[in-house]
């Protein structure tokens with residue numbers, strides 16, 4: 522029985538290469554050689570859920586592209602969704618003390634909306650962290666804030682839109698005063714209060730595919746996402762995001778990421794041990 526199960530879940534090198542190609546071509550994610558164990562571990566439960574005879578059968582079905590629900594599940598289990606509130610202190614210090622106050626001031630002066638995009642938002646902690654800062658810095662502007670959170674995975678976006686976090690999740694990066702001010706207890710944990718949830722719009726699309734219509738942004742966060750992409754996809758992404766930034770619009774990448782290796786027209790701003798990029802004033 523065990524042996525039968527083993528062969529059912531065996532991954533040939535050819536099938537692994539197919540998974541690598543599909544992930545890379547359809548969502549830009551680069552799956553390194555040596556990650557065969559990850560494919561076996563993460564896809565095996567789906568073999569039974571979707572009633573395939575074997576891992577090979579599942580991968581073949583992905584290849585002929587007949588089941589979009591299956592593809593969604595596969596991307597969901599193979600993508601890395603790690604995130605937490607106020608992830609990495611330095612960039613959030615810079616956002617709190619420099620970037621967001623400047624954006625709020627400009628919005629007050631012009632009377633227009635504040636638009637922010639958390640690209641690859643996972644379960645929403647990054648987008649809600651920004652919403653909390655804006656509510657602290659300029660509560661009078663809250664009704665004029667639009668934060669778009671986007672991801673390729675429907676599952677994480679569902680969690681993000683509910684805004685319910687378990688005890689373990691609110692213990693990562695969130696102070697008790699922010700927890701008490703911006704969340705309310707619910708049966709399964711803590712839910713972000715409605716005033717913050719109403720700033721949010723969640724959108725499902727692949728950063729490596731066709732994008733829906735998006736507004737001009739004051740701030741785009743693309744943090745801990747590019748690291749999973751091939752260099753060509755990263756370069757393309759930077760080229761597509763830049764024109765979506767307003768004059769003086771800011772672009773923030775992950776602490777371990779940089780635009781240094783890529784051609785771009787943005788100006789680098791470093792302060793408080795963090796770096797972001799800004800559309801230069803003309």
Ligand SMILES: C[S@@+](CC[C@H](N)C(=O)[O-])C[C@H]1O[C@@H](n2cnc3c(N)ncnc32)[C@H](O)[C@@H]1O
Pocket residue numbers: 548549550600601602603604605608640641642643644647671672673674677726727728729743744745746749775
């Ligand atoms: C590691 S999380 C980063 C979450 C958050 N930005 C942070 O820094 O904490 C990366 C997210 O990017 C998403 N992602 C990966 N490839 C994507 C793609 N092609 N299009 C959109 N989202 C993608 C994943 O589903 C995952 O939720």
